[in-house]
Ligand SMILES: Nc1ncnc2c1ncn2[C@@H]1O[C@H](COP(=O)(O)OP(=O)(O)OP(=O)(O)O)[C@@H](O)[C@H]1O
């Protein structure tokens with residue numbers, strides 16, 4: 505049951521509401537129910553509650569919505585369609601009650617219902633952004649440019665997805681920007697990405713991945729002092745490209761940008777993130793920063809940006825259901841994302857994969873291969889006084905057996921076009937290949953592509969630090 509204020513918020517946000525309102529009762533009834541057994545069963549969720557589940561590796565949870573309406577992180581489930589979840593943490597939320605059919609082999613204790621959720625805060629935030637979009641559309645201005653920041657596992661990606669999906673459901677076309685290169689949730693691990701999101705393309709199975717992303721490749725799943733300059737230069741490139749697109753599209757411009765960022769796990773990570781936030785705010789002209797429940801960061805950003813008057817900093821709560829992931833789990837998630845890129849996503853009750861990657865043998869000498877940053881000398885090996893760093897430059901790569909199992913990005917710019925590495929450095933990514941085998945004597949390289957078809961001549965490949973072992 506919803507109070508008057510929330511009823512009006514939902515109505516303004518265009519989210520459907522129950523036919524019967526039974527009274528004004530406040531939110532956050534802080535109780536959750538742990539179920540002790542999971543069978544093939546129906547679950548009735550009451551209004552404003554969610555069914556959470558931590559589906560581990562090797563487990564599957566099947567869900568079918570049979571009555572009412574329900575959403576997964578902002579995206580609505582279709583009625584009577586069976587969904588499967590594998591190796592992920594989910595929360596199926598309903599604003600006004602629903603009935604779900606649950607099946608699968610996931611552990612009983614990890615499936616539970618809770619009515620303690622921050623969704624009301626999120627929908628209020630969404631409403632404020634909608635107001636900004638209306639004003640921007642009327643004046644031909646930029647819509648809200650929202651940066652979501654916080655520590656690891658603080659619901660940043662979830663909140664970014666909810667706010668983007670809510671905007672798209674109201675026929676806006678927001679730009680979703682994923683600056684979290686270590687995870688690369690939208691594009692590929694080691695990448696930053698932007699996708700223009702529209703209502704027609706979002707669904708539970710694919711999220712936002714039905715849209716063609718604009719990708720820039722960092723080639724690494726961590727951001728440290730040694731590659732932060734490269735990272736920042738890619739962020740600037742991405743921001744400029746997005747602005748070029750928005751300049752020609754008034755609707756998208758007014759819909760604004762929602763930016764997901766990476767978290768941090770230690771002090772040096774925190775310092776790096778602060779540098780990145782300053783950079784994001786400046787290159788994307790950010791006007792709203794959402795801090796996911798971290799008082800120190802909130803206070804620091806309020807004192808940095810509060811006085812400028814251009815940036816609003818808001819502290820938002822994160823869900824109690826959010827699941828902490830250790831370094832091993834994160835590595836596994838990244839590995840699974842690479843596997844999905846080549847073999848397709850896992851599907852319910854299917855042990856076979858949905859895509860067939862394509863093996864292709866290429867002549868090694870016909871490829872233009874580059875590595876990011878050139879050969880690195882350790883501090884001890886540098887000449888005294890040499891503080892130069894060419895970490896952002898691409899350098900021609902001499903093929904070696906070390907390349908086996910590397911991931912290479914295929915650039916849009918060909919070496920013909922640019923000849924110079926500088927052009928390639930500014931090029932976005934068309935896709936990725938995996939180097940399965942390399943034979944220097946036979947001059948062959950065996951690659952795995954996500955789809956059949958010959959690679960065009962004169963392509964340029966950029967090899968990062970990432971390896972994948974099949
Ligand atoms: N309400 C919820 N109930 C259960 N699980 C949730 C809920 N919200 C988020 N999660 C899960 O918690 C995990 C962490 O959430 P999320 O990815 O949004 O955090 P994050 O801050 O982006 O993390 P990271 O620092 O890794 O980028 C995810 O697996 C997500 O699916």
Ligand SMILES: [Mg+2]
Nearest residue numbers: 660661684765
């Ligand atoms: Mg995230």
